[in-house]
Amino acid sequence: MKFADFVCFEAIVPELEAKDRNGVIAELVCLLDKAGRLGKNNSEKITRAVIKREREASTGMGKGVAVPHVKHTSVKDVVAVLGQSAAGIDFSSLDKQPVYSVILLISPVDNPDRHLQAMEKIFKHLQKDKFRKFLRQSESAEQIEDLLREADENPSL
């Protein structure tokens, strides 16, 4: 699976306005909603569901990244958006460190395999120091989109 298959590039935000975990989740869901990817009147429900999931166990995997996610009936296929925070956000991460890059992923309820494939793609790159560094250095939505598209072409990135 490629980033281009599931990342909503037009919703990418290079500097998040929200400064806390729940605010960031709400902001990213709202951006996906504005991009028309979540059907009608679902954004509040989805925000609550993602926060509930996050409370059960943090998706802050360490190394400054978090991947909040939930399965929801409003989507037919996986859709994701990426937001960054220069100051860092407290996500109750496994390594207790702030999170600088957040990928929010909404997956369909009836296709667990697609969800796993999207996660595979995300973590294949996020676990690489070089990729995370390039991501944090990106200052615009265009640069982030370019990086993700480059990662699609170059698996070693």
Add this chain to the structure above:
Amino acid sequence: MPTGEETLEGAICQRQVEIKNADGLHMRPAMQFVDIANGFDCDITVSNSQNCVDGKSIMQMSMLAATCGTKLTIKAEGPDAREAVDALQELVEAKMFDEPPPGD
């Protein structure tokens, strides 16, 4: 079939397990796996047909994309290798990460 081998450093134990819960090895199951793996001293790797990853790293385990039906090879190396593989096999195949199989 379980295979084992005694070495000077301890033991090597390798076994194939199959993912049986419907949702596969998503993040929560992967965390359960990593938690148990980290309770042992031995080195643990997990591989599918494409990748071989550190069984004690949640990020690497999330890379496996192990869907229901996927067969993974768990390999442990160290004094408590056999116990580790036994515990991880139980989590994956017997407990199925406390999740339902397909069609439930």
